[in-house]
Amino acid sequence: MKNMEIYLDNSATTKPYSEVIEKVVYALSHDYANPSSLHRKGVEVEKNIKAIRSEIAKTLGAKDKEIYFTSGGTESNNTIIRGVVNLHKKRKNHIISTSIEHPSVLNTLKDLENDGCEVTYLDVDREGKIDLEELKKAIKPTTCLVTIMHVNNEVGSIQPIQEIGKYLKSLKDKVYLHVDAVQSYSKINFRPSRYNIDFMSVSGHKFHGPKGIGFMYIKETNRIKPMLTGGGQEIGVRAGTENAPGIYGLGEAIKIINDDLNSKIEKISSLKNLLKEEISKNIEDIKINSPEDGVCHILNISFKDIKGEVLLHCLEQKGMYVSTGSACSSKKKGSHVLTQMKLTNEEIEGAIRFSLSDLNTEEEILEAVKILKEEVESLRKIIRRS
Structure with a gap:
């Protein structure tokens, strides 16, 4: 399937x-x-x-x-x-x-x-x-x-x-x-x-x-x-x-x-909050890098003991598409934004950016967290065993 x-x-x-x-x-x-x-x-x-x-x-x-x-x-x-x-x-x-x-x-x-x-x-x-x-x-x-x-x-x-x-x-x-x-x-x-x-x-x-x-x-x-x-x-x-x-x-x-823009913003914000709550509830050892009062569609999270680029490709195999940072600088080493925010090297390496739109659904968010949990746990078993 x-x-x-x-x-x-x-x-x-x-x-x-x-x-x-x-x-x-x-x-x-x-x-x-x-x-x-x-x-x-x-x-x-x-x-x-x-x-x-x-x-x-x-x-x-x-x-x-x-x-x-x-x-x-x-x-x-x-x-x-x-x-x-x-x-x-x-x-x-x-x-x-x-x-x-x-x-x-x-x-x-x-x-x-x-x-x-x-x-x-x-x-x-x-x-x-x-x-x-x-x-x-x-x-x-x-x-x-x-x-x-x-x-x-x-x-x-x-x-x-x-x-x-x-x-x-x-x-x-x-x-x-x-x-x-x-x-x-x-x-x-x-x-x-x-x-x-x-x-x-x-x-x-x-x-x-x-x-x-x-x-x-x-x-x-x-x-x-x-x-x-x-x-x-x-x-x-x-x-x-x-x-x-x-x-x-x-x-x-x-x-x-702009046809009822405020409703679209509210929908995206609600989906982002759901994503944040579900990840926080289901996955241990994370650090949320986005501020509490940040924009409605961007959520940046670091996963301990995980390399963001490796996780990105694992998620891609399951049909889930995310980013490790700016698409215009994703092939460069390290995020200048997270560096300026004083994150550790490990936190920078383990960072994933989730960004949503009004085309996303609640069903997708719940499925995304399920896939993410499986892949993070799988990678950590391998990394923590070695």
Whole structure:
């Protein structure tokens, strides 16, 4: 009998909704014209993209002209960070970030450091959270940008973005706030204007949209130096022919996810709590690394005497899919996030990230714990015997 597929790696990517796939196929087979073309078919695609942009803006309480389509989180992070710094670096070249950012931010900052920028990396506590007072102390006359992820992709810790935005707004000299919202959009119901966010990055495949599509929120009063120049698409901020199939799919995913978003968040949170309770009840010698007040969909747990990568492959054989950390850095040794949270080497090696979506069910969670218990006990018998 074939194993039930239990997909618990939704922070890496999500399964697209069937309606999203239909929209992508429709765009590829019917609305294939270039949106910049002057003929009827091109104008129709342009009109549909404009309507999708407007729908996205509504979900954020933003204006249509504040939404710019990109290829996803990495491009959005690069475009915003580099775009802000390149515009201001002659006068202000200091950036503040954290030590647990996504590689698309950390590696961009390293590159900018090589070009003469100064970067302050804020430490985090054992729950993966920054100290707001440390951020305040780090600000200098030369600070142009604070770039901080809203939700950490490995442990689910939530940074105090609203408080950061409020403080930066109170400063006499403007310091921009960029938020990597890749793991928080659709998991936390918020609006960037209420958080005083200047720039924000979002990726479609994290909430059942297609891969290769995302968007940036850029507050209308802000400017950046474009990273891609060319035909003037996206109001000159991001050149290149629009990815109409991706945008169609993204629009459909956003439409579905925002249909009673709070209920979806509650469902995912309930499933995460069930998973945590059942693992805690049925499996000994574990350490929960995710904070109690973490995001609804991420649960990171270390299993004593177990290597996470070995357990991952054992679970895979039973049709259960999890992660040892960020998919973008999973082939590298050790988690920089768990290291910064001061976990021991053994705890880091034994860590597994479970990440859920609204497509998961209670039946899957209970079956997942049953499989996990069997595999952990089996591995421990072998390891503890040797």
